[in-house]
Amino acid sequence: MSVPDDRPVGIGIVGYGLMGRVHAYAYRAIPVYYHGQPAPVRLVGVCDVDATRAKEGVTEAGFAFGTRRVEDLVAHDDIHVIDVCTPNRFHAEAVEAALRAGKHVYCEKPLAFDLPEARRLAQLAVRAGVTHQVVSEYRFFPAMLRARELIADNFAGRIFHVRGAYLHSGYVDPDRPLEWRLRREVIGGGVLMDLGPHLLDLMRWLAGNVESVCALTETFIRERRTPEDPTRRLPVEVEDAIIVLMRFTSGALGTAELSRVATGAEDELRLELHGSNGALGFNLMDPNWLLAYDRTAPPDRRGYTKLATVQYYPPPAAMPSPKFTLGWIRSHVHSQFSFLDAVVHHRSASPSFEDAVRVHELIEACYRSARERRWIGLDEMPEP
DSSP, rough: OOOOSSSEEEEEEEHHHHOHHHHHHHHHHHHTTTTOOSEEEEEEEEEOOHHHHHIIIIIIISSSEEOHHHHHHTTTTTTEEEEOSSSSGGHHHHHHHHTTOOEEEEEEEESSSSSHHHHHHHHHHHTTTTTTEOOGGGGGGGHHHHHHHHHHTSSSOEEEEEEEEEOTTTTTTTTTTOOOGOHHHHSEEEEEEEETHHHHHHHHHHHEEEEEEEEEEEOOOEEEEEEETOEEEEESSSEEEEEEEEEEETTEEEEEEESSSOTOOOSSEEEEEEEEEEEEEETSSTTTEEEEETSOGGGGOOEEEEOOOTTOOOTTOOSSSSTSOOOOOOHHHHHHHHHHHHHHTTOOOOOHHHHHHHHHHHHHHHHHHHTSSSSGGGEEEEEE
């Protein structure tokens, strides 16, 4: 669906929980951050199964109307983009409806409930000929953009090791109820389906495709109370933590650790990359810096250097000044700007739905490895 030159890009958001609010905020911020580029933006419609939330989208974020029906968004002529912010189980319904209506689609991670569904949506997106992007906003932190540039410039040389960890502590409390992120029938898995898409996408983006994996999962708190009845407890069917060994197609070795019961962690996403020429390091809890070690420097001048990436987004970002410290939501603003820029200029967006399929394949390989207790090659993932 092309956007007429004399009209703003119309946005429809499906799901007005936390992420729906974050995305709405980012769309409103884009014209200010980027001096009106890539085009004027208008929040047209917001959809939520909870009518109160849909109403809040109108009164708080400034949407023109709220509804409980996805069909009302995809049928609206002034909506050019459908932004999907629902739990995983409900992604496909909204994405498919949008694609069949010829709308551009921006979808929260992971793209789908499982691998077959992700493949089907990616095929539909290609046939629809629209712009499509999955939300992997951590790619858009300045430190990660700089790391990608340095790797492309051969700063690290041949990559030997890639270490990744994404740690939360939100489920350490055994009295936390069995909410939707702990229900397999809603999310499709545990921490690997929740935090995994972020970390695995970054590792692939920086170090290339993965050839094979060996994974170990554990559920430490095996029963939780239900939100509806505190006296009733049900088994937890998803993992609290997972550790993955990886072999990349380049020959590099990798490890990925994901946990939602890592006591003391807040939003601890860490990456380390070691190569023949140098090394890079990043921690989301200290996001203004990229650590860089240059092995080609004279021996007496070697050591990790903190590169100040702060707000150094690529142009045309203009606000705030590059010297100011970075906030988490800033990556969403730039991710959504990148998507809208692709929509307006009729380009492919990245990460695309096909990129999301590659992450789903990796997730499925990890789960299969944990079940079968063996190494799994990515070439073992059955084709559709």
